[in-house]
Structures are given as C-alpha cells and as structure tokens.
Amino acid sequence: MDEQTHPYGPSVARLIEEFALMPGIGRKSAERLAQYVVNMKKSSAASLIQAIDSVKRSIRRCEVCHALTEKELCDICSDPRRDRTLVCVVEQPKDVISLEASGAFPGTFHVLHGSLSPLNGIGPEKLTINSLLKRIEADGVTELVMATNPTLEGDGTALYISNLLDNRGVRITRLARGIASGSVLEFANKEMLADALRGRQAF
Amino acid sequence: MDEQTHPYGPSVARLIEEFALMPGIGRKSAERLAQYVVNMKKSSAASLIQAIDSVKRSIRRCEVCHALTEKELCDICSDPRRDRTLVCVVEQPKDVISLEASGAFPGTFHVLHGSLSPLNGIGPEKLTINSLLKRIEADGVTELVMATNPTLEGDGTALYISNLLDNRGVRITRLARGIASGSVLEFANKEMLADALRGRQAF
Missing domain, CATH: 3.40.1360.10 (Dna Topoisomerase Vi A Subunit; Chain: A, domain 2)
Structure with missing residues (x-):
C-alpha cells in the first residue's frame, strides 16, 4: 500500500493524507483513524464534521487580549475580578x-x-x-x-x-x-542551572 | 479544564470529545488535535471536512465479496486474473x-x-x-x-x-x-504451541 492508493479507493487514501498532517499522527495512526471513519455511522461522521466546522466558524480572537474565544471578549477579559x-x-x-x-x-x-x-x-x-x-x-x-x-x-x-x-x-x-519543580538536578542542563544559581532565593 | 468546558468555548470542548472517541486518541492527544484544527487555515479545515465527507459518500460494499470499495466491484473481484x-x-x-x-x-x-x-x-x-x-x-x-x-x-x-x-x-x-514467523518460542502460549505440534510439517 503506497501513499497515493488504498485498497478501498482514493477517498480513503486522501483522508489518510489529511490525518497524517495532524500533530503526533504517524502513517499507521492515520490509517487507523481513516478506518474508524470508514466504520463510523453516517450520523457520527456528520457530527464529527459539524464539530470541526463549528470550531472554524465560532473561534475568533478576543478584542482586548487576542486570546481565542467564541465571544467578543474572552472569559478572562470579561471577568470583573481579573x-x-x-x-x-x-x-x-x-x-x-x-x-x-x-x-x-x-x-x-x-x-x-x-x-x-x-x-x-x-x-x-x-x-x-x-x-x-x-x-x-x-x-x-x-x-x-x-x-x-x-x-x-x-x-x-x-x-x-x-x-x-x-x-x-x-x-x-x-x-x-530555574530548575523545574519535580525534576531532578541530574537532568537539568547547564542553562537551567545557571538561571537557577543567578536567581537563587532566600530559604 | 474538565471534560465539558474549554477556555476557548464549547465548540472546542465538543471537538475534543469527538476526537477522544477515535481509536488510540487519549484526552491529551484529542486536545492537541483540536488545537491543530483551531490553528488550521480555513481552506485546510474545509479540505479535511471534505475528505471525511467524501469517504462517507464514496465507500460502499463490493456487490460480490462485500469488501469496501468505491465502485460496484472491488479491485480484486474485477481483476480477471484472480x-x-x-x-x-x-x-x-x-x-x-x-x-x-x-x-x-x-x-x-x-x-x-x-x-x-x-x-x-x-x-x-x-x-x-x-x-x-x-x-x-x-x-x-x-x-x-x-x-x-x-x-x-x-x-x-x-x-x-x-x-x-x-x-x-x-x-x-x-x-x-502454529508459531508466528519471526517470534521466539519462549513467548508462544500453550495454545500456539499445541497448534504448532498438531500441525507439524515434514522438514
């Protein structure tokens, strides 16, 4: 099975390519995800499509802080306690x-x-x-x-x-x-240790 | 961040739920995939949606063997050499x-x-x-x-x-x-070994 063809046909091959673009998804995972879509009920596939579409339609930048939100102002900017x-x-x-x-x-x-x-x-x-x-x-x-x-x-x-x-x-x-909380000194690199020494705090 | 809400809003929370249903995709991966969708160009998202939709529209069962295909007959059934x-x-x-x-x-x-x-x-x-x-x-x-x-x-x-x-x-x-080609006997379970013994072949 090469990258352009798939036994089920070109539409599955194309979907594998799309999934393989996603972060952390290798070729084998992309094939498994495409197989999942093939096996999905039509209504479930419609729901997945709608969820992707809805994210692309709803998400925009907060007018104040430019974080992502579905509203004019994000939850943080619209919180009077912040x-x-x-x-x-x-x-x-x-x-x-x-x-x-x-x-x-x-x-x-x-x-x-x-x-x-x-x-x-x-x-x-x-x-x-x-x-x-x-x-x-x-x-x-x-x-x-x-x-x-x-x-x-x-x-x-x-x-x-x-x-x-x-x-x-x-x-x-x-x-x-400085050094990362929960880490061990052994694995800290020299920049981290130099930062930690420069910024040393009173005990 | 619980399972129902997301700082960006409900549409991203819902997309995370959809991705988390996929095989081999845990919560963290689903969040990363949703973030990927958030960051995608609109045209790339449209292409992903179209690929999923196309699979659901095109894939059907071969009329002879019931394998999945985009045609009436799958490639194998329509191959005169088979x-x-x-x-x-x-x-x-x-x-x-x-x-x-x-x-x-x-x-x-x-x-x-x-x-x-x-x-x-x-x-x-x-x-x-x-x-x-x-x-x-x-x-x-x-x-x-x-x-x-x-x-x-x-x-x-x-x-x-x-x-x-x-x-x-x-x-x-x-x-x-029998035993799996490329495996080692040590890891074969007793059913595999019993099958291998019963089905032993002339050397």
Missing part, C-alpha cells in the same frame, strides 16, 4: 491555557500570536504589539509580565517590548527561571 | 487488506462483516452468509479458505459455514496455525 492593570504577555493562545491552569495569576493576558523573527520576516507589525501599547494606555497597566518562550526569539520579543516601554512608568518583569 | 473458484472468508474488510499484503493468495475474498455471536444477537442472517452460498453456486467455487479470527466466535462461524456446505463438493480449509 486585574486589568496587570498583564501577562504570551506568544500563543495555548500559553494562556497553561498559565491559567497554574491558578497563580490574578491579572489578564495579552497574546502576541508569535514572536519577532526578522529572518522569517516577522516584524513587530505582524504581532499584536500596537494593540498592547493602546491597552497599556487605556487601562493604565502598571505591570507587564513577560511570559514569552525562553528562546532566542521569545527573549528578543520581550526585550523589544520592554525597550518600547522605557520611561512609560510600567514595571516590566519576566517569569522566574 | 481465481473466483478459490474464496477466502474473512470477518472484516481490513482483514482483506492484511491478507492481500502477504501477496500469497491468488483467489478472491468474501467478507462476512462480523462473526456469529448468539449472546449478542448476531445470527447468520446478520452476516453475508446467504450471499456466500449463492456465490458458491454461481461461480462454481471449489475451495473456501476460512480466515476468520482464531477466537471462539471466529472458529464457531467457520464451523457453522463448513457444516452448511457438507456434501456440496466444496473443499473447506482454514489458515494454518
């Missing part, structure tokens, strides 16, 4: 979910939808930086917590934004770096 | 694919679409046994190779069909049983 003067800046919508799961942040978020990457043609105008600046003005933001990825691009993006806000009276912080 | 007097009986369409992959069978197939299971209300009329009997008559089938699963139900189904064909001049055989 501190709008404390804003955590992240690269991707899913980062909001991860940080929210920690339950440790009383503020609101701002999703950049990427990080600066001049080599790939991603400049500040491709991110939601302008909207962040307006928001800082309008909401009287007092602290920005930079939670971009600890990578060259993520750190560069955080630095760029912090430079923009020089002398604007906004406190700029970033997530603490 | 021996229509030698028929291999299997439970599921995917068994045809497995046996074809061996390249060891010059005949045609017959897909029962299940096995007899009186406790679950699956009697002979729910399988394609009548169609098999007609085919044996019409095509002058001389040998039936029983390739049902080596389970209680599979063996019982093969026995039932072979009893129906008593004194009809059709040779009935079944797949050889």
Whole structure:
C-alpha cells in the first residue's frame, strides 16, 4: 500500500493524507483513524464534521487580549475580578491555557500570536504589539509580565517590548527561571542551572 | 479544564470529545488535535471536512465479496486474473487488506462483516452468509479458505459455514496455525504451541 492508493479507493487514501498532517499522527495512526471513519455511522461522521466546522466558524480572537474565544471578549477579559492593570504577555493562545491552569495569576493576558523573527520576516507589525501599547494606555497597566518562550526569539520579543516601554512608568518583569519543580538536578542542563544559581532565593 | 468546558468555548470542548472517541486518541492527544484544527487555515479545515465527507459518500460494499470499495466491484473481484473458484472468508474488510499484503493468495475474498455471536444477537442472517452460498453456486467455487479470527466466535462461524456446505463438493480449509514467523518460542502460549505440534510439517 503506497501513499497515493488504498485498497478501498482514493477517498480513503486522501483522508489518510489529511490525518497524517495532524500533530503526533504517524502513517499507521492515520490509517487507523481513516478506518474508524470508514466504520463510523453516517450520523457520527456528520457530527464529527459539524464539530470541526463549528470550531472554524465560532473561534475568533478576543478584542482586548487576542486570546481565542467564541465571544467578543474572552472569559478572562470579561471577568470583573481579573486585574486589568496587570498583564501577562504570551506568544500563543495555548500559553494562556497553561498559565491559567497554574491558578497563580490574578491579572489578564495579552497574546502576541508569535514572536519577532526578522529572518522569517516577522516584524513587530505582524504581532499584536500596537494593540498592547493602546491597552497599556487605556487601562493604565502598571505591570507587564513577560511570559514569552525562553528562546532566542521569545527573549528578543520581550526585550523589544520592554525597550518600547522605557520611561512609560510600567514595571516590566519576566517569569522566574530555574530548575523545574519535580525534576531532578541530574537532568537539568547547564542553562537551567545557571538561571537557577543567578536567581537563587532566600530559604 | 474538565471534560465539558474549554477556555476557548464549547465548540472546542465538543471537538475534543469527538476526537477522544477515535481509536488510540487519549484526552491529551484529542486536545492537541483540536488545537491543530483551531490553528488550521480555513481552506485546510474545509479540505479535511471534505475528505471525511467524501469517504462517507464514496465507500460502499463490493456487490460480490462485500469488501469496501468505491465502485460496484472491488479491485480484486474485477481483476480477471484472480481465481473466483478459490474464496477466502474473512470477518472484516481490513482483514482483506492484511491478507492481500502477504501477496500469497491468488483467489478472491468474501467478507462476512462480523462473526456469529448468539449472546449478542448476531445470527447468520446478520452476516453475508446467504450471499456466500449463492456465490458458491454461481461461480462454481471449489475451495473456501476460512480466515476468520482464531477466537471462539471466529472458529464457531467457520464451523457453522463448513457444516452448511457438507456434501456440496466444496473443499473447506482454514489458515494454518502454529508459531508466528519471526517470534521466539519462549513467548508462544500453550495454545500456539499445541497448534504448532498438531500441525507439524515434514522438514
């Protein structure tokens, strides 16, 4: 069975190709998923199709923080208990979910939808930086917590934004770096250990 | 994040439920697939939807062997080089694919679409046994190779069909049983070893 044909016919072969594009789905899994679709009741397949379609129709960006939501304002931005003067800046919508799961942040978020990457043609105008600046003005933001990825691009993006806000009276912080809670020192790499030593805290 | 809600809204929560029904897809994978759909271009999502829909519209049962195909006759039944007097009986369409992959069978197939299971209300009329009997008559089938699963139900189904064909001049055989090629004796269970001993072959 090669990649273009399937004993059942080209429609199954094409569906396997579609599934194989999905993250974590190899060829064998894609074949198993296609077999599952073949065996599905028509009504169940219609329900799956409708669920995909509905996500594509409903999901949009929150008008304030650019996180993903089905409403004009996401649940966090529309929650009056959340501190709008404390804003955590992240690269991707899913980062909001991860940080929210920690339950440790009383503020609101701002999703950049990427990080600066001049080599790939991603400049500040491709991110939601302008909207962040307006928001800082309008909401009287007092602290920005930079939670971009600890990578060259993520750190560069955080630095760029912090430079923009020089002398604007906004406190700029970033997530603490060090050893991972629950991990063992043996497996920490030297950057993690250097961060942990630099940022050592009183016991 | 519980099973009914998702920070992006109910449409994503529902899509996660749909993906979690798929074989080999756990909760975490389903969330990752839903995230993939959220991030997909609209045109790619439309293409995925269309591929699923097309499978459900195109795939049907071969009129002769009941394997799955997009045409009236499957590729095997419509191939004049395949021996229509030698028929291999299997439970599921995917068994045809497995046996074809061996390249060891010059005949045609017959897909029962299940096995007899009186406790679950699956009697002979729910399988394609009548169609098999007609085919044996019409095509002058001389040998039936029983390739049902080596389970209680599979063996019982093969026995039932072979009893129906008593004194009809059709040779009935079944797949050889023994140790698996490429395996080690140490891991063979006692049924496999008993089969291998009973069916021992001249060296």
